[in-house]
Amino acid sequence: xxxxxxxxxxxxxxxxxxxxxxxxxxxxxxxxxxxxxxxxxxxxxxxxxxxxxxxxxxxxxxxxxxxxxxxxxxxxxxxxxxxxxxxxxxxxxxxxxxxxxxxxxxxxxxxxxxxxxxxxxxxxxxxxxxxxxxxxxxxxxxxxxxxxxxxxxxxxxxxxxxxxxxxxxxxxxxxxxxxxxxxxxxxxxxxxxxxxxxxxxxxxxxxxxxxxxxxxxxxxxxxxxxxxxxxxxxxxxxxxxxxxxxxxxxxxxxxxxxxxxxxxxxxxxxxxxxxxxxxxxxxxxxxxxxxxxxxxxxxxxxxxxxxxxxxxxxxxxxxxxxxx
Numbered sequence: 001x002x003x004x005x006x007x008x009x010x011x012x013x014x015x016x017x018x019x020x021x022x023x024x025x026x027x028x029x030x031x032x033x034x035x036x037x038x039x040x041x042x043x044x045x046x047x048x049x050x051x052x053x054x055x056x057x058x059x060x061x062x063x064x065x066x067x068x069x070x071x072x073x074x075x076x077x078x079x080x081x082x083x084x085x086x087x088x089x090x091x092x093x094x095x096x097x098x099x100x101x102x103x104x105x106x107x108x109x110x111x112x113x114x115x116x117x118x119x120x121x122x123x124x125x126x127x128x129x130x131x132x133x134x135x136x137x138x139x140x141x142x143x144x145x146x147x148x149x150x151x152x153x154x155x156x157x158x159x160x161x162x163x164x165x166x167x168x169x170x171x172x173x174x175x176x177x178x179x180x181x182x183x184x185x186x187x188x189x190x191x192x193x194x195x196x197x198x199x200x201x202x203x204x205x206x207x208x209x210x211x212x213x214x215x216x217x218x219x220x221x222x223x224x225x226x227x228x229x230x231x232x233x234x235x236x237x238x239x240x241x242x243x244x245x246x247x248x249x250x251x252x253x254x255x256x257x258x259x260x261x262x263x264x265x266x267x268x269x270x271x272x273x274x275x276x277x278x279x280x281x282x283x284x285x286x287x288x289x290x291x292x293x294x295x296x297x298x299x300x301x302x303x304x305x306x307x308x309x310x311x312x313x314x315x316x317x318x319x320x321x322x323x324x
Contacts, residue, residue, distance in 0.1 A: 007137070007138055008137070008138055008139060008140040008270075009060065009061060009138075009140065009270050009271055009272075010060065010061040010062065010063065010135065010138045010139035010140065010141075010270060011055045011060045011061070011062050011063070011139065011140075011141045011142075011143065011263075011266045011267055011270045012062075012063045012064075012065060012131070012132065012135050012139045012141070012142050012143070012160075012165070013048050013049075013051050013052040013055065013062065013063070013064050013065065013066075013142075013143045013144070013263075013266075014048065014065040014066070014123075014128060014131070014142065014143075014144045014148065014156050014160075015046065015047055015048015015049070015051065015052075015064075015065075015066055015143070015144055015145045015147060015148055016046040016047055016048040016049070016066060016099060016115070016117065016120045016145065016147035016148055017044070017045075017046040017048055017049035017064075017066045017067075017068055017077055017081075017091075017098070017099060017119075017120065018045045018046035018049070018098065018099040018100055018101040018115060018116075018120075019042060019043075019044070019045065019073040019076055019077070019098055019099070019100055019101070020041070020042070020043050020044065020045030020046075020101045020103055020255075020294070020295050020296075021040075021041075021042055021100065021101065021102050021103065022040065022041045022042075022043070022102075022103040022104075022105060022255070022293075022294065022295075023037045023039070023040055023103070023104050023105070024037060024038050024039040024040070024041075024105045024106075024253075024293065025037040025038055025104070025105075025106060025107075026038070026106065026107045027106050027107065028104055028106050028110075028112065039293075041293070041294050042076070043076075043080070043294050043295060043296055043297060044076055044077055044079075044080030044081065044295070044296040045101050045103075045255075045256070045295040045296060046066075046099060046101065046115075046120070046147065047145040047147050047170065047172060047258075047259055048064065048066050048143075048144070048145055048147065048148070049064065049066070049077065049080070049081060049296065050256045050259030050260070050263070050295050050296055050299065051143050051145070051170070051259045051262045051263040051266070052064040052081060052084070052086045052263065053080065053081065053084040053086065053263065053296050053299050054259055054260045054262070054263020054264055054267075054285065054299045055086075055143070055263040055264070055266050055267045056081075056084035056085040056086045056263075057084050057085075057263075057299055057300065057301050057302060058263060058264045058267035058268070058281075058285070058302050058305070059267060059271075059302045060266070060267035060270050060271065061087070061138065061139075062084075062085065062086045062087065062267075063086070063087040063089065063090060063131070063135055063139065064081055064086050064087070064088060064090065064091055065090040065091070065123075065127065065128060065131040065132075066090075066091055066092070066120065066123060066148075067091070067092050067093075067094050067119045067120055067121075067122045067123050067127075068091060068092070068093055068094070068098050068099075068119055069093070069094060069095070069096050069097045069098035069099075069118060069119040070093050070094070070095055070096070071096070071097050071098055073097075073098040073100075074093060074098060077091075077098060078091070080296055084296075084299075089131075089134075090127070090130070090131035090134070090135075092122075092123075092127055094119050094122045096118065096119060097118045097119065098118060098119050099115070099116060099117050099118045099119055099120045100115075100116045100118060101113055101114070101115045101116070102114045102115075102116075103255060103295075105253050105255065105293070109251040109252050109253050109254050109290065110254065111253065111254060111255050113255075115147060115173075117147065117149075120147060120148060120149075121149055123148050123149060123152060124152075125152060125155050128152065128155060128156055128159060129159060132159050132160060132163050132165075133163070136163040136164070136165070139163075139165060139270075140164075140165055140166060140269075140270050141165060141166045141168060141266045141267075141269050141270040142156070142157075142160035142165045142166070142167050142168065143168045143170065143262055143263070143266045144156050144157065144167070144168075144169055144170070145169070145170045145171075145172055145262075146169075146170075146171055146172055146173055146174070146175050147172075147173065150175065153177065153181050154178065154180055154181045154184065157169065157181060157184035157185055158180075158184045161184050166186045166187065166269055166270075167184060167185050167186045167187070168185075168186065168187045168188075168189065168262065168265065168266055168269070169181075169185045169187070169188050169189070170188075170189050170190075170258060170259075170262045171188060171189075171190050171194050171198060172190070172191070172194055172258065173194075174190070174193070174194040174197040174198055176198070177198075179219060179220060182216070182219035182220045182221050183219070183220035183221075185220075185221045185222070186221070186222040186223065187221070187222060187223045187224075187225060187265075187269075187275065188216050188221045188223075188224050188225070189224075189225045189227065189258070189261065189262055189265065190212075190216075190224075190226060190227070191226075191227045191228070191229070191258055192204070192209070192226065192227070192228045192229070192231075195209065195212040195213075195216075195224075195226050196212065198215075198216075199211075199212040199215035199216065200215070201215060203226060203228065205228075205231065206231075206232070206234055206243050209226040209228060209234035209236075210226075210234055210236055210241050212224070212226055213225075213226050213234060213235075213236025213241070214236060216236070217236060217237075217238065222237070222238075223235065223236065223237040223275055224236045224237075225265070225275070225279055227258065227261060227283075227286070228246075229246075229254070229257070229290075230246050230248065230249075230251075231246055232244050232245050232246040232283070233246075233279055233282075233283055235275060235276060235279055237275070242276045242279075244276070244279050244280055244283050246283070246287070247283060247284055247287040247308065247312050249287045249288070249290055249291050250291065251290040251291065252290065252291055252292060252293055253290065253292065253293045253294065253298065254290050255294065255295050255298070256289055256294075256295040256296065256298055256299060257286045257289045257290045258286065259289075259295070259299070260282075260285040260286050260288070260289040260298075260299050260300065261282040261283065261285060261286040262282070263285070263299070264278075264281050264282040264284075264285035264286075264305065265278050265279065265281070265282040268281045268282070280309065281305060281309065284305045284308045284309045284312070285299075285300055285305045287308065288300040288304055288305065288308060
């Protein structure tokens with residue numbers, strides 16, 4: 001683990017970037033039905049870009065590796081990322097359209113998403129290798145997700161490991177992965193749905209989250225952080241289990257909550273925090289995100305997250321932990 005005095009306090013995100021087309025309505029339409037909505041937004045999104053924005057807002061030196069099209073959405077992407085202080089040296093512009101996500105949000109804050117990769121599919125091993133080699137002297141944590149080409153997931157993780165980086169995988173959208181990928185991951189951060197899809201364990205509470213977490217460890221992952229929204233987070237390592245109490249919030253839109261969590265987690269780890277400490281910070285970031293509409297605009301600034309942690313006595317209380 002790097003320390004705060006180390007020069008390697010940076011975070012690199014290798015991942016997806018999209019223009020998010022989001023509609024808000026009282027309910028989602030039934031198949032074949034047309035309904036009237038209440039609101040529409042067009043904003044920066046994509047799991048990779050959202051995590052980069054979150055890490056940047058958390059205060060980490062953040063770099064993003066990905067592909068954007070040369071269409072009218074490119075400026076939206078570049079402005080959104082650079083506005084959060086993200087280094088875009090390794091964002092490649094490719095011919096054709098930028099990735100698109102179509103998101104529908106209902107009045108209960110639930111959403112469904114269709115993500116069309118488009119430019120994201122042109123991410124290459126050569127681009128990744130050049131970026132990681134350039135960033136290795138200053139970067140200790142790599143975040144990645146499963147919206148990039150599946151054939152590159154092992155390459156991303158193994159190359160980051162070779163450069164001595166801590167590899168954090170957000171396994172979303174959930175997909176079966178070869179054991180070689182799991183063995184190259186230091187920390188995996190699924191939500192309860194993703195954990196259940198991957199492990200076969202239905203996650204409903206802390207006990208079932210722990211069992212799902214142990215499945216990831218059995219695959220070779222160093223640590224599993226199972227997030228359960230309003231039920232808190234379960235951190236499973238070889239040394240024991242820590243349960244991070246939830247911070248109660250009234251949800252408006254859950255889009256990007258997991259990305260806020262991952263970005264803040266990576267930023268804290270890069271600054272030398274322990275996994276339990278980083279998870280508390282990440283939980284507060286996710287809690288704020290669900291109270292706001294949209295993806296990247298809902299991501300909180302560091303001072304907001306620190307204020308919520310300070311104000312919330314439950315989050316400040318010691319986490320429940322048991323050893324093996």
